[in-house]
Amino acid sequence: MNTLDGNTRPVFSVVIPVWNEQEVIPVLYERLVQTMDSTGESWEVIFVNDGSRDRSLELLTDLSRRDPRVKVLNFSRNFGHQIAITAGFDYAEGDAVIVMDADLQDPPEVLLRMIEKWREGYDVAYAVRTKRVGETKFKLWTASAFYRLIRYIADVDIPLDAGDFRLMDRKVVLAMRQLREKNRFMRGLSSWVGFKQVAVEYERAARYAGETKYPLRKMLRLANNAITSFSHVPLQLAMYTGFFFAGLAGLGIVIAVVLRLFGHDTLTGQATTLVSVLFLGGIQLIFLGIIGEYLGRIYDEVKNRPLYLIADAIGFDAPVAPNSVTPDSLRTRQRDGQSSHVQLAERLPASKV
Structure with missing residues (x-):
């Protein structure tokens, strides 16, 4: 796919926040490559290193050197999971953008079913957990209670048992880029922008390695952000x-x-x-x-502070002016022989290196 300036744009962008995942990154990369190559389309993956203290950045940098489809955003410090997803959206170039966690609890193979729904004409395909393997009864109970509470009191319809694992059409991502609030609940924002959405059911796997990056303290903070952001x-x-x-x-x-x-x-x-x-x-x-x-x-x-600061942007082709806005008009996407046009303004991210 060609952009207005003549550059080639991938069909799919995969956004993966990373925080201390050195044990998982090699296996995640192999499974992701196998899955995305099977689509027969061009793709990129944007790893957002959220202030990792282990060898995650070193491993990601090495992957980017070996595979030009691998790009890395390295935060200046830890800004949080939801902000990392936001940064990935800001830099993603694909006609469809996929968000998934790095711990392999979100199986990359599920992406193929999301892509199938996108090709059928859906703008958002969100993954719904029918089973959660390897999590404590307390975690399961509190998660269930939270989803039902926020669904009951929120001003928008937030699907039950759906996390951040989802595929979004480019026009949805462009709409999401306009929402720059500081305390972010991305799955709520995805529901708020609307568009044509569909659920894809899957069984959530146990972590491949390491410990959960969302302890009770972070879960309570996320719940607080969700409630105060989407309910009076x-x-x-x-x-x-x-x-x-x-x-x-x-x-x-x-x-x-x-x-x-x-x-x-x-x-x-x-x-x-x-x-x-x-x-x-x-x-x-x-x-x-x-x-x-x-x-x-x-x-x-x-x-009005920026949502995040980028220390390094690795594997990107050209620098982009900070906070600039460029028309993303008349971009054509093919779906089963049918073309559609996106005519939304595109908010570009902070400078790339």
Whole structure:
């Protein structure tokens, strides 16, 4: 596929965030090459090194030297999994962009079924886990509870048991590039942009090697970002709770006045008063914290810092001006003999080296 400037663009781009995955990278590369070569189309893979402290960057650099389809973005520090996916989107050139994890829990072979759905005309093919191998009962229960909670309270329809493993058409990626919020929940953003989407079921494998890169602390942070980014329910809950306790207090005053009018002593007791004050004080602090979370996100947006910084961009053909916008109009993609035109503005990434 040729771009407007005459350069050849791959049909598929695969984006893989990497953080301390030196044991997995060689096997991941071999399985990915075998899978993508079987499509008969041109492709590239963009590994986003998210501040790894092991030999991941060394291994990826060596792969890029041996295989020009392998490209590496090396962050200046660890910016997080969701930001790494964002950077991959910014640099991806393919007509379709695939996101997968590096730990081989997302089997590369599933990509072929996603590609088949894309060729049928779907803009997004997201993978839904029917089974999760090698994960604790606690992890399974908390993940299930989170997906059902966010689906219930979110402003958009976020599929159950679907992670970041998915394929997106280029026009979807161009739409995603316009969403530059700092606290990111990529699977929620994918649902927010819309387009024609379909599920692809698969069994999630156990990690090939190493330990999970998403411990409970990071899972809670991701859940917090998801809820505060896609729902106003926590704020509404604070308001409704305030109305409830205000009504309860008003009812208590009425009861106390009625009892007094009929000669009964009003309710007394320091213990009751102390418990009530502590309970209401705790409720107030909880909701102040919730409001603080939303205010903190506003503060992050106002600072307007870049989402990430690139220390090295390895294997890319030419430098690109930072934060520039270039028309991506009239690009033609062939699907089973039919062509379609994309006429969206393309936001280009920070400078490539």
